[in-house]
Amino acid sequence: MxxxxxxxxxxxxxxxxxxxxxxxxxxxxxxxxxxILLFTLAGLVRPVxxxxxxxxxxxxxxxxxxxxxxxxPFINAFVxxxxxxxxxDATDLLAxxxxxxxxxxxxxxxxVVARGVSSMHARGRWVSLRxxxxxxxxxxxxxxxxxxxxxxxxxxxxxxxxxxxxxxxxDVTPFVVKSGKEGIGLVATVQxxxxxxxxxxxxxxxxGARIAAGGAAFPATVGKTAIDPSTRTVRTYLGFPFDNNTxxxxxxxxxxxxxxxxGSEGTRRIVFDLRxxxxxxxxxxxxxxxxxxxxxxxxxxxxxxxxxxxxxxx
Amino acid sequence: MKSTVASAAFVAACVGCTHTDLPTxxxxxxxxxxxxxxxxxxxxxxxxxxxxxxxxxGYGGFVGVGEQNSxxxxxxxxxxxxxxxxxxYGVGDTSHTEDEPLLGNGVLAERGIALNLGWTSLxxxxxGLGPLYAEVEFRRGGLIGVAGGWTWDPDDxxxxxxxxxxxxxxxxxxxxxxxxxxxxxxxxVLKGEHGFVxxx
Numbered sequence: 346m347x348x349x350x351x352x353x354x355x356x357x358x359x360x361x362x363x364x365x366x367x368x369x370x371x372x373x374x375x376x377x378x379x380x381i382l383l384f385t386l387a388g389l390v391r392p393v394x395x396x397x398x399x400x401x402x403x404x405x406x407x408x409x410x411x412x413x414x415x416x417x418p419f420i421n422a423f424v425x426x427x428x429x430x431x432x433x434d435a436t437d438l439l440a441x442x443x444x445x446x447x448x449x450x451x452x453x454x455x456x457v458v459a460r461g462v463s464s465m466h467a468r469g470r471w472v473s474l475r476x477x478x479x480x481x482x483x484x485x486x487x488x489x490x491x492x493x494x495x496x497x498x499x500x501x502x503x504x505x506x507x508x509x510x511x512x513x514x515x516d517v518t519p520f521v522v523k524s525g526k527e528g529i530g531l532v533a534t535v536q537x538x539x540x541x542x543x544x545x546x547x548x549x550x551x552x553g554a555r556i557a558a559g560g561a562a563f564p565a566t567v568g569k570t571a572i573d574p575s576t577r578t579v580r581t582y583l584g585f586p587f588d589n590n591t592x593x594x595x596x597x598x599x600x601x602x603x604x605x606x607x608g609s610e611g612t613r614r615i616v617f618d619l620r621x622x623x624x625x626x627x628x629x630x631x632x633x634x635x636x637x638x639x640x641x642x643x644x645x646x647x648x649x650x651x652x653x654x655x656x657x658x659x
Numbered sequence: 660m661k662s663t664v665a666s667a668a669f670v671a672a673c674v675g676c677t678h679t680d681l682p683t684x685x686x687x688x689x690x691x692x693x694x695x696x697x698x699x700x701x702x703x704x705x706x707x708x709x710x711x712x713x714x715x716x717g718y719g720g721f722v723g724v725g726e727q728n729s730x731x732x733x734x735x736x737x738x739x740x741x742x743x744x745x746x747x748y749g750v751g752d753t754s755h756t757e758d759e760p761l762l763g764n765g766v767l768a769e770r771g772i773a774l775n776l777g778w779t780s781l782x783x784x785x786x787g788l789g790p791l792y793a794e795v796e797f798r799r800g801g802l803i804g805v806a807g808g809w810t811w812d813p814d815d816x817x818x819x820x821x822x823x824x825x826x827x828x829x830x831x832x833x834x835x836x837x838x839x840x841x842x843x844x845x846x847x848v849l850k851g852e853h854g855f856v857x858x859x
Contacts, residue, residue, distance in 0.1 A: 495757035497858075499687040499706045525689030525706040532698050566692075582694035593686050626680035627757045 368432065369440065376411060376443040377450075380404045384451055400451035404444040412438060496630045500593060500623035502529050502600070510617065513610035514538060514547035519602055519617055522582075526590040528563070529556060529619075533604065535579040549608030556585045556619070558600035563587040593621065676765030678755075678854035684709065685858055710752045710859040713768055715852055717745040721777070723832060723846025727784050730840055737842045739789065739832070740781040743850065747773025749798060755856065766854040767801030775806060775823075784834070784842045787814035792821050792834075802827045812836055 383403040413420045415437050425431055501524040509518040515535050523530030533554070537547045554565040565583040602617040687706025695704065720742045727737035749768020775794040782789025794808030804825035811818045819835040830848050835841045 497687075497708065497754035497756070500685050501703065520701060521703065522695055523689040523691055523704050523706075524686070525691075526684075526686045526709070527689055528691040530689065530691045530694070530704075532695070580698040582698055584691040584694070586691050589686055590684055594683060621686075623682070623685055626682075626685075 368434075369437070372411075372437045372440040373443050376407060376440050377447045379407045380444060380447040381451060383407070397448070397452055400448045404448045407447075408441055408444050411441070495627035498623070498625055498628040499525070500621050502619050502621045504602070504617050505620045506618040510615040511538070512604070512606040512613045512615050513549050513608045515549045515606075515608070517551075517604060517606070517615055519583075519604070521619070523584075524589075524621070526588075526593075528584065528586040528589055530582065530584045531602070533581045533583060535581070537577055547609065549606050549610075551581055551604060552607045552612075553603075553605035554583050554585075555603050556587070556600050557603060558587075558592055558619075559595065559597045561587075562603075589621075598622075676852055678713075678766045678856050681855055681857040683857040687858075708754050710750065711754045711856050712859055713749050713751070713766055713771075713854045713856040715745070715747045715749060715766070715768065715771070715773065715854045717743075717747070717773075717850040717852040719743060719848065719850030721830065721846055721848035723830065723844030725842065725844035725846075727842035728840050729784065730838065732840075735783070737783045737844055738781070739779045739783070739834070739842065739844045739846070741777055741779045741789065743775055743777035743848065745773045745775040745796070745850070747771050747796070747798065749773075750859065754858065765852055766856055768798055769801060771798040772796065773798060773804075773806075775808070779810075779834070782842070784836060785812055785815040785817070785839050790815075790818070790834070790836060794821065794823060796823070796825070810834055810836060812839070815839055 380400060380403040383406070384400055387399065387403070414424050414431055415421070415433055416435060418433065421431060421433050502521050504519055504521060509516045511517075515537055518534045518536070519531045520534070521529060521531045533551065535549065535551065556563045563585050565585050598621045600619040600621075602619055604615050604617075606613050606615070688709050689704060689706050695702075721740065723739045725737045725739075726734055728734050747768070749771025751767070751769045753769075755766045773796040775796055776792070777794075778791050779789035790810035790812035792808055792810040794806040796804045796806035798804045802825075804823075806823040806825070808821050809818065810821045815836065817836045817839050819837045819839075821832065821834045823830055823832040825848065828847050828849060830846055832844050832846075833841065834844075
């Protein structure tokens with residue numbers, strides 16, 4: 346019981362021993378311990394008469410339940426909602442022989458398990474503080490745990506569909522870098538599409554930006570331009586303040602990003618699809634900062650000999 | 660009877676700490692007016708935690724022992740055992756994490772208020788079954804609660820005030836039944852709880 350508690354509540358997620366070790370150790374100790382716990386709890390309600398028969402029955406019940414949780418998705422989901430997350434892994438069934446050892450223990454050491462119970466019934470006294478503490482500790486120790494600490498994850502807007510669109514002689518690639526109740530912040534990367542800058546100069550300005558959602562348009566009110574002279578890549582930060590919390594609560598998950606450009610090839614409007622996604626309420630701590638990594642990854646710089654571009658929102 | 664009450668309460672407390680995460684107000688806080696320091700980084704800024712609100716429904720039982728001063732009898736040993744249900748509302752400045760050690764899937768309110776309805780069905784004070792009670796509880800820090808309320812004992816046709824202080828699963832309670840006596844008990848309350856949680 347102590348080993349199970351140590352493994353589940355200290356070693357798991359601590360990085361001291363490999364995850365597969367804590368996982369298997371949890372199964373091995375749990376399958377040995379659970380029939381004993383059930384045996385003891387049953388003894389509190391009714392005195393033990395057929396020790397081996399009762400121990401075997403609890404071992405079978407534990408084994409069947411364990412196999413069902415490990416193999417049947419809807420049973421796993423049901424139990425996880427009550428008892429805590431448990432990984433579905435058929436190889437965990439390799440630990441089932443521990444049930445036999447548990448029954449052997451209950452057969453060979455009956456006085457250890459049933460001493461307090463039988464004496465309680467024999468004397469007609471209430472269970473001792475020690476027995477109650479032992480059962481309480483056993484119950485707490487047996488509560489399932491999963492190795493990673495799961496922290497709150499938040500919905501985030503992402504660019505869906507085409508990650509990059511052409512606007513005249515440049516490609517524009519937006520990337521959402523902020524998403525929250527107060528709105529969206531994104532970086533628009535403007536890159537020349539190549540060609541000889543001497544014969545085909547390229548000059549494009551970002552002249553307007555807005556997000557359309559739920560029949561309303563929210564213009565960008567914050568713009569910041571950065572020019573990388575070595576690559577001629579322009580990156581502009583666009584902040585779109587709006588009440589995203591209200592949109593979320595209204596169930597509005599889709600929006601469009603409209604960017605207006607003006608350059609040597611005239612004025613153009615390019616449109617990107619946005620969607621606010623929330624895979625789960627919680628995610629492993631290590632994954633939360635990269636929650637929107639599903640967005641298309643764009644090389645931060647691309648070699649180009651084209652003239653530098655200007656950008657920004659008027 | 661006693662073992663059945665205690666066993667049921669224990670089982671309820673062990674398997675009943677669950678919660679449901681609701682999607683309301685799910686986005687976090689960001690400051691869109693401030694540009695990131697380095698625009699070339701493809702990094703999404705993690706939103707700041709807005710905290711959360713919750714409705715908690717609890718169910719379980721308590722077992723306490725102590726002393727009582729009964730009219731005409733004097734000071735004697737006392738006990739109180741019975742079921743209790745509660746419904747409460749709470750807030751937390753930080754959102755809960757999953758897989759809290761020893762907490763299972765439960766959630767705790769940093770500040771909250773709850774209505775407790777209980778029945779000290781097995782009580783050493785008075786005759787027959789013990790009193791029903793209703794308490795309003797103020798909770799702080801997830802583990803501390805201070806409650807005050809009123810009891811009503813139909814068997815003894817009496818009533819009176821009751822006050823309880825909780826610290827985790829431990830409690831101290833003073834119950835006064837007018838014209839009957841006063842009981843002070845210390846004990847353990849084991850309650851399963853289901854929380855409905857949403858962001859602030």
